[in-house]
Each structure stands twice: as C-alpha cells, then as structure tokens.
Amino acid sequence: APPAGTYATPGPLWLQIVGLEDGTKVELRPTADLLQGPGLNGAMANQLAVYELGAGEILQWELPQNKLDPSGSLLLSDKPVALHTGNRFLRLQPMPAPGGESTHQQNSAISALGSAYVAAPYETRRKDLAPEEVDYRIVGVIDGTTLTYDPPVPGAPTTLDEGQVADFATTEAFEVRSQDGDHPFALAQLMDTANLPGGTRPGATAMGYPPALGDEEFVVVLPPAQFLQRYAFFTDPTYPTTNLVVTRAKKDGAFAPVSVDCLGELGGWKPVGQGDLYEFTTVDIIRADIPVMNCENGHHLAESEGPFGLVVWGLDSYSSYAYPAGGAAATLSDVVVIPQ
Template structure:
C-alpha cells in the first residue's frame, strides 16, 4: 500500500513531481558475457596475475549471435526478435539484464538537490543500444507523463534539435526533456537569473515547482521496450546554466541490497546530499551513519553508528542533505536499491570559485573493484600540468594498496572500512592502484576543480570548467563497446580511454569518428594498461582529426575485441559535466558487508 508522498526532490518539482535529473548518454553495448565466466573481458583477476585463455561461448559485439571466444566463429545466430545476453539468445531486455551492463529497460532517477532552488531544465540523453526501435515512456508517482513534445533528435554537428516523432531508431540517440518550472508563475529577477529554460520548441513532460531538502519524494521512472543507455543532465543548456552536472543512470537490474555512501564534497557553499531509491513496495532501508543522520520529513535520523530506518514504496526516494558528510556510511535494504551521492553546490577546493552542483549514481558495494586506473582529462589550459583530485573510499578494514608506476603524493597505502581519503595528481600522470584481492574493494572517483583555482598549486584555468565529480570505472567492470552522447552546448570535450590487455595483447579500439585509434601511451610498468585521449570538440568547433575523419559532438560509438573504459568530460565557461560512457555491473565482491552491531 502506497503512503502519502511528500513533494519530491531537489531542484524543482511540485508536490508530485520527483526530483529531476537525467542526462543520458551512456551505455555500453557490451555483449561479452561468457557462459561460464561473467567477467567477460577480464585479463587478470582483480589485483592478480593474468588469467590463462579459456575458450568459452560469448555474445558477439553486435549482440546478434553466440560465438566461440577463441575463434570468433558463430555458434548460433539469434532470431530477429531476440538478442544475445550471457551467451544465450533471449528477449532483448532479459539479455541486457543478463549482461549486467549499464544498458537496461527500467530506470529510476530524480533531479539533484541544488543550492539554487529554482527549477531549471532537467533532461536525459537516451541511446538506443539495440537493433530494434526504442519506445520510451516516463512515469511519476505511478502516472504516465506525456512525452510527445519532449523527445528530440540532436542534429549532428549542431546545437539544433528536431522533434522526434515515433520511436528512437536502432543505434541512435535522443534528448528527453523531463521537467522545468511552472511557466505560469511570476518570477523575481533573482529567480530568472539562475534559471535555465528548456529549448523553446520543447514541452517538458512536467512543468511544476517544488523543493525540499531532507525528505521522501517520488522519482521519475523511464521504461523502454528494448535496452537503452541513460544519462541525466541538470540543468540542460551548456555553460550558461552556471552549475550543470550529469550522471550515468543505472538500470534496476544493476541495483543491490548493500551500499556504501559516497558524497560529492564536504560542506562549503552547499551541503553534501545522499539519495536512495526503491523500485518495490515495502522497501526497508537501514543506514548506519559515519556521522549523525539528521531527521527529515517522513523519517527519523539516528546518531552515528546507530540504525536509521526508512520505509519506501515503489518509485520513491529518500533525500538527505546535511552539513556533516555521510561518506562511508553503510546502507542495507531488504530489496534492491540504488544510491546517488553529491553536493548542492561545492567549491573545489573549498576556496576555489565557482561552485557547482555535484551528483553521481554510486555502484553497489558488490560491484566495487580492487584495481583502478587513474588518468585525467586534457588540461583545460594549454601547456600546463593541471592538478586533478581523487576521492577514495575504503570498503573493508586492512585494505593495503600498491601503485604502479608511482604513488601520487598524499595517496594512501592502507584504507579502513568507510575511510575517505582525498589526494591529488597531475592530469597527465596515469597510475594503476590495486588492493591485494577482490575481497578488499574500494571506491575511486575523480574531480575537476573550480575555474578560478586556489593558491599557487591550483592556479586559475581562465574561467574554464568548474567542479565536477565522476566515478572511475574499476578494471573488472570494463566492457568492449559503448554508445554515448557528447552535448554540443559545451565548447570543450575530452574523451579519456583506457584499454587493458586481453588474452595477452592490446586490441584495437574503434571510435566511429576516428577508426582504429593510434598512438596509445603506456601506463604501468607491468605493461597491462594503455591510454589515450580524443578531443571531440574545441571552442565549439570540431575536435581531433584522423585522416579524412574528424571528431565532433553528438552520438559517439566505440567497440573493441578487448576490454576498455571510456569517460567523457565536457566543459565551458564556469561549467562542466562528466560521466562514464558505460560500465558493467558484475559481482566482483562475494563477502557481504558486516552490519554494525
């Protein structure tokens, strides 16, 4: 039975609107699930030695057939209405769920809480990851919303949009305008100053006001008949939005029952924010806070280390905004849930202007890795050694870390359960960090700092970019193909690609605007990883050239016969966004979290 709902969440929304957010672009079209080993392209166990090659059945990169992993020979071709998932031909949404990737058919999300409580344009990027047309629907509070005037096709090499009538074609992308404020309400000058409207031609699925900080609200639910990749962006509209952020949205099939909270930054201009989502009725959530959990509308908090229990119905989320960061807190639930960590608006570092809203959907604890590669985006200022920040959170006591080739200054060599460590490194200094085994997982995230800088070791970046927060994908979650969207309303885009040896060799990585990418740079002394960057745009113009090909913003497609990651960074004047192009959600951790007694 559904309980009465509070107006939902964070920047904009009316009594029954749920906080917005949804950029979309992400998704990996990874069809690499082996029939006996769901770590499809792992060439070594997390933190261990390379695995010996074993010939197994797996899905082809296009998801249309089952092939032999050694010979590439087709064992079975799937029927037109089926797709390959976990080396089986099955219904497309079931195949995506079996593949345990960020592609899926059922998503919940809401807009992030911002220090500016004036609802702006909230949008999602949807990428059709299948070979069939994608029909999407949007719900709020169990009621379907009208998206007939909200779904648009982005015109290639342009900021123009075209209304999309009908489904999203196979392999193509669309922008869904989810929400904006109520246009009938008179606004003050201050409200208009910090508001960004959706494009004039768009009619968002909902136009409503509403705002709350700590409480329970309704989330948006987006469903599709075939697998899609989803990213949300808030506000939509490029650098002029002042405080944009984006996150890859994880499908319900990737949710789990144990989480460790990771917030975006400490309190300064705004406060840290935690959101927890439920997809089923009678979902009981128990939080053991690393700090006191404050009370909210519809729930009672608890002192640090004591259980705070919250009940959610299907499609609800709880939002906790407070001055004390909850990073390292444990979250348990009786049914699968998802968490988002962020900040209302953070200076980063804490004295560097300007502030930006932060938000990332955090993988469940069982999906955390024990090996990561750190490498930054292309420095914002030419011919400089930009400093980037890393955010590391321990999963278990006694986690010992090693770095290759060099440990960044300030990086930890040990971690305790729930411990947060911040450290810095030059953007061009790539490194591998690993724990001794998969049962000592940890989280790694990366930050872009404020445009104005702070102190001599964090200089100004000429007003370009601003604080952002993104998950670093663990090597155990790399995939073999991705489709994602680069927003043309930002002037600069840097795509960062890391590839891992597969069966003892580096495999070509194909990017649609470039072909097979050349000129990779080594990372570690063991020779297991390489990286390269690709500029998709510079000063609103095209990016890197590859022969007669030239990269631009818009839909990006990538694939390889090996494992790799792809992270997109975009920025403009005092604004930035970033998200992984996709990720797998394999269960890497077998031993569950230990509840606090």
C-alpha cells in the same frame, strides 16, 4: 554570505535512496548526522537506523552547510535500491574567485566495486599544457585493506579500513590494487576549479564569462573488471568542448585498437605505470565549437576487440560535466558488510 565571486553558498551535500519494490527494508549507518524532517526520522552518525521503502519511494537528506560529510556511510537493503549522492554546489578552492558546480553520481553496490582500478587524468586545461594535478577520493570497505600503486603516488593511503575516506592528488596515471578480491574499495576522480596558474587553454566560449575552462566535478572511477568492448554514448551539444578519456586493458598479451565513430582508430597511447597492462589516451570530439575531423556533439559509438573504459568530459566557462560511458555492472565479489 556566499564567497566573493560566486553565486551560491557552498553545499549542501545530499544523499538519496530510491526503492524498486514494495516492502524494501533499508539499514543505514551514516558517518554524519542525517537530521529528521517531515515524515522522515533522522539517522545519527555511527548509529543504525532502519527504514521501509515502497516501489518508487525515496529517502532523501540534505546536510547542513558545514563540514560534515556522509562519505563512508554503510547501507544494506533486502531488495534492490539505488543510491544517489552529490553536492548542490561543490567548491574545492577557498580563493575569492568564481567557481563552483553542482555534482551528482549514482553509487555502485559493494558487489560491483573492484579490488583494482586504473585512474587516467583528464586532458589538461592549463594554458601551458603542463599536466594538471588531479584530485582523487578513495573509500575503504573492509578493515585491513592494503593498497599498492603503480607508479607510487606520494600522499596516497597504503591502508584502508571500513568506511575510511582518503583524498590525494597526482599528475600521473596510476593503477591501484588491494591484496585480493575480498578487499574491494571505491575510487572517484575530481576536477578542480578553472582558476589555474597561468590561465586555461582555449575551449570556453560562453558569452559574458571569462574564457576559463571547466569547473568542479566529481565522477566515479569504474574498475577494469567492468570494462566493455562497445559503448554507445551521448555528448552534450550545449558544451563547446568535449573530450574523451580512454583506458584500454591488455588482452591475450596485446592491446587491441580502439575506434570512435567520427575519429577512427585512436592513437597517442601512454602506458600506465610499469606493469604493461594498461594504456590511456585523451581525444577531443570538439573544442571551442570547432569540430575535430567530422565530429559533432551528440550520439557516438566507440568499439574495440578488447576491453576498455571511456569517460566523457564536457567543458565551458566555469562549467563542466563528466560520466563513465558505461560499464558491465557485474558482480565482482560476494563481500557483504552488515551495518551494526
């Protein structure tokens, strides 16, 4: 039965592989059993399965609603494919209260993963404005990966092996890096339920629902090596609160100003760790349907003379979405891991 206060049973997790060209060979070694279905052979945990995809063809699995998680699975193709993953109903808290949200992300190729990341927390939703404890998931690619954090993050892993998944949480912005560019890894950020201690700050306006701001979300973190200097992005007009998280990297010994079309030059920058290489800030576009300056939801432009990253967050009563506004999608390493 669904947990009390929710409208659906948690899950299922799902993954989808999309072919671009005919005759695409796909090798898959999952970390959880992917069961067979009509016209589709299964792929068992830690065993190699091989498929062929045509242009526009899709392989898709939904996992049974249990604790099995295919995170850390290994995929290799001889032609370009897209990998989408998600959860039909992600529920991070066991308490019998409302909460839960669908999540879906497109995964980066290993070649586009970084060996260094900067994680900046989203704007706090707490009513007392205290920093939120933000959840993260990190996934290893190469055995013997060693990680260092600035500042130190208690509970975060210091080593990773191929396919290893680790979860941790912190209130701080941080930088994490491996020993070199031949040891890439993946990092994702999660938003928890709106059932926060003491309640949430203003921002939710949905009629007939409690004013509890945001809900479960999962968003990939892009490495600074993929930062751009210009983003054209869209904010959803059906969400009454829109917030941007902006992270800028030092270039030629200085931080360049960052501007957003309706806000002008951004302020409120905070350092990330002690390295003096990155700063971050959070800004509202609109909150509780009240525009900030001349801002409205819709099309926006952010620009700088230096590299920066931008994550868009939209929130309402027990509802949220987030996505990176863009990235270079450049090849950062020639690391290839062969499924066996």
